[in-house]
Amino acid sequence: MGRYRFILWRPLQLVPVLLGVSLISFLLVHAIPGDPVRILLGTRATAAVIEATRAQYGLDQPLALQYVYFLKNLAAGEFGKSIIFKVGIPKLVVSRIVPTLFLLGYAILLSVVIAIGLAVLAAIYRGRLADQLVRVYSTAGLGLPAFWLGIVLIILFSIQLGLFPVSGYGETPLDHLHHLFLPALTIALALSPVLIRNLRASLLAEMEADYVKAARSRGLSEAKIFRRHVFRNSLIPTITLLGVNVGWLIGGTVVVEQVFSVPGLGSLMVSSIFARDYLVVQVVTLAFALAVILTNFLVDIVTVALDPRIKL
């Protein structure tokens, strides 16, 4: 179990990173020009009311003290109120996080299906037409702008064929699957080229490995060798790559949520930027950073679990 000891000390190592992340989120928002209190109260508010509101949000304190309060509040789970929505930020974030997680999970599922299908096809028919086509897709696909891809899918599947809704999230889980299909497909089509390149390369590398020759000489069928050995071993780097790309995935959902008007965390962030609802921007940025840190930690665990040779 020595290999798993990092699960204990890694979180300690993360403390300075977490502090840095919180400091950057804090400073970012405090550098925003424009006075949120004036925006909130409008131009006709009296000086006394402005002062009172400023005190209410703690904006009259020195910056260093505000940061200490900020950390204290974070630790206590007190994130403040949204100036625009007039509700507690935790409540707001929780209500918006579910569509985002749904979309992320859906998108990952579709990208994995697409990536495995096409990479295996390309590796088996190496150098032939299928491989060439997959290579064209995985090269051209690297430069596919997700927001435009979403719009093309809307033109094709929503407007021309009427199969999927143009926007929204729906009411029931089945509705969600229907509403979020195009957004998830958009992200999957934009993400899969990287995965395909990686998986194809590792499939080809594994197919040349000595243990494959050994298995062949023992008389195993090609299909069995591929399924049992080559495919399984090739998946490890692709899973790691997927984990590494979680930051990219989150960025992708921010844009795609906007294209399809999905009421998730990303569209909350964008609308809060335009509304100068800076506490919300701060908490969402922080939440996204925490998601990345946590995912990288989980990916480390999965990598160690999958490959007995790896030590962290």
Place this chain on the structure above:
Amino acid sequence: MTLTPTHRAATLPFRLASQGLAAPTALKPGAAISLAWLFFAIAAPLIAPYDPIAQDLEQTLRHPSLAHWLGTDNFGRDVLTRIVWGARFDLAMGLLGVIVPFILGSAIGLVAGYFGGIVDMLLMRLLDITISFPFFVLVIAIISVLGAGLVSFFIAVALVGWVSYARLIRAQTLVLKHSDFVLAARNLGYGRLRIMARHILPNAVLPAIVFSMSDVVLTILLGSSLSYLGLGVQPPSAEWGVMIAEGQTFLATAWWISFFPGLAIVTLALGFSLLADGLAETLGIRE
């Protein structure tokens, strides 16, 4: 050791010249596409048939035709004209948006790798913190502070994008600083700055140059996405992301307004992707 014996031999122009004849398949089409867009961008006032900004309210939402090859938008502006002009913004975002992070990151990577110790530790913690944020999220958070626009875009990209270059250059520097030619330079009494800039950097920079080509693709996508969200280039400027956003309202009746600018992004990005692949192959570098 995989290091070349004389560090002159490793510099980019030399390697390109020595292997230019055997250039792999991706390099030439990549260069052709990228240069074509560069030409469109420079020659925009000469080759674009109409004015990119002026409205013509009698010609709104026209289908693609002989007069307007790619149709017109809701203000009667010619889509083809706006795409040609838009190449200026998107190329500028892609190229300038890579140069500053490249320089900043290389400097940080060199200093961290060469000096080591506490300097390295602090710079690498800063790097860890920066990469803990999703790239796109940190960029829009910074832009939300600075206000939407091109200048904010370049500042935000520099503040976030330096990390990749710092990592690449630092990794090379860590190896190179123990090599014979650096020891020799040190024994000759050369200053640190001179050793870093004249001896280490030319040998360390190649992977960063190759990466910068694919980084151009990412930065073009980033810039057009931000403009689509309303955080980058502002309307009525003819930028591809802006055009796609403006056309979204009219998808059901005038799909061409949003469709063609996207194709422009895809081809420009493809050009630089191929260039990056070809360059990496020519130089024998795999990322």
